[in-house]
Amino acid sequence: MDNTGPSRLTAIALTFMAVIWVSPFSWLLLNAFNPLSTGQLEFPRAFSFDNFGLAVSGNAGRQFLNSLIIAAGTATLSVVVGISAAYPLSRLRIPGRNAFLWTLVLLRMLPSAGVLVPLYFAAQRSGLLNQLGVIIALTILNLPFTLLLLKNFFDTVPIELEEAAYVEGASLLQIVTKIVLPMSRAGIAVVWFFSFTGAWNEFLLPLIFARVQDAFPMSVGLYAAFGQQGAINYGFLTAFSILYAAPAIAVYFLLRRNMNTGFAGVGVKG
């Protein structure tokens, strides 16, 4: 038997897979740094950051900012509302609280496009067809999972810690802010970052709610860039795409750092 046979075959198969994987990314990178980009997968004859310059200025820069406002706003509002609702859900013996939570989650399982029309009319009536409206709508859609996640994190904070703080004279607000929240940091980070990426990637809601170009976030801008002035500027498009993807990578690293806590339960037992 020829020993090299199978390994050569494997190598070819793996190379093939690797090329399939890598080619879109290399296409993206090669075109983004090529000022004379034509949309072909080719090695650039020139190299510059011009495309990135275009992607952060003017309308594109405005869209980056809009995306940031929507994503950070949604994430922060989700966390704040989620905490204020999840803590009582975790600590008070409300009858049927679990059934209630899971019902909310079930409702959220339905595709959000299904509730788009009522959401739109509700926003129209309350004058919220703007970025604030997008933030509020996304927060509402996030809330079931946020509640479930945060409640479970709060459940892991031993009640003795709160009792100890109470005996020592802490008010409810102090107990929550000094004991419960710091100990649930990992959970809050997960909720914040997932809400952030969710809102950053959201396309449909901002498209319908924010009907002027000034209010478009990047996701809508990217879509619009395909057809701008008849021709597609591939250099601009790829640079814009890379910028659009960057926060996801940043979030990944921030999340990893914040997840390295896991100290719930350390105060208990030995």
Add this chain to the structure above:
Amino acid sequence: MADVTLRKVRKSYGNLEVVHGVDLDIKSGEFVVFVGPSGCGKSTLLRMIAGLEPITDGEVSIEGRVVNDVPSPQRGIAMVFQSYALYPHMTVYENMAVGLKLKKTPKEEVDQRVKEAARILQIEPYLDRMPKALSGGQRQRVAIGRAIVRNPKVFLFDEPLSNLDASLRAQTRVEIARLHDTLDATMIYVTHDQVEAMTLADRIVVLNAGNIEQVGSPLELYRNPVNTFVAGFIASQRMNFIKVTPEGNQLRLPGNIPLTLSGVDVSKVKTIGARPEHLELASPETAHLSGTLAVIEQFGEYALAYVELPNGETVTIKLDGAPDLQLHQEMHIALPEGQVHLFDAEGRVIRA
């Protein structure tokens, strides 16, 4: 230092009453241990004193002031939890300083009091560590330190040693006893471990099913238990209970051997109790009880022999040293007069 008084204290969860009217006076500076099996209401009672559990009925007073409606922080108590309840995201120093900082105590005073408590408990080297970097025993000391720092009138301990291993538990027990001597504070301590109760307490409160069975010093409880529950619960080796039938002024033991007791009306005696350490080996002629050796446990300094009587009951006897005994051999036991406790049909003691 403060005295604590309980008057007809009751606790119900819905229709279920778990503490049935407890009356108790705890003197200033006293070390009182609540002991009893799990579910007897001892922790609930402590939590009511702490203000963590509303009092259904009755009164709890600290230093002469009824505290039923006084929130926990204003009761002048500090509590040490079974789980230590250290804040995992704060250093040892911060853990100990939290209570004082909440009271807006000046920084220098906080510092001085934390360092003083750390010195007493010998945890000075760990002040900058996080709780997770400490061993169980060290965490327990931090938890006690956090209580000391606040300079409370009453210390409340809720099974503080039950998460420690045996040797550490013995060591910490001694430290708590020493601490009580140093601080001279009123301490209320809950445990299910009768050894902790015996060794630490000035007075033991034996609880069972939400009622006080007996209150007394450890030796009082050991020598004069008022009923079979207390008799069986206190002391490391459980008391032997033997069913008897009164016959005139004698008691008939299993095996039909008569036991004569002077100066007691034995007509109502249904059970006699004798501690394993008070039983003696005897010759077949002078024995009150005879049986075969079912199990022997050798501890080195002493041995416990479990003797099975012909009627199926087992009697434990504690023997000094390392006796040379064979399993299934004949054993003859004598009941020394003066060491036998008499109980009636309800399990209440009958005294001479």
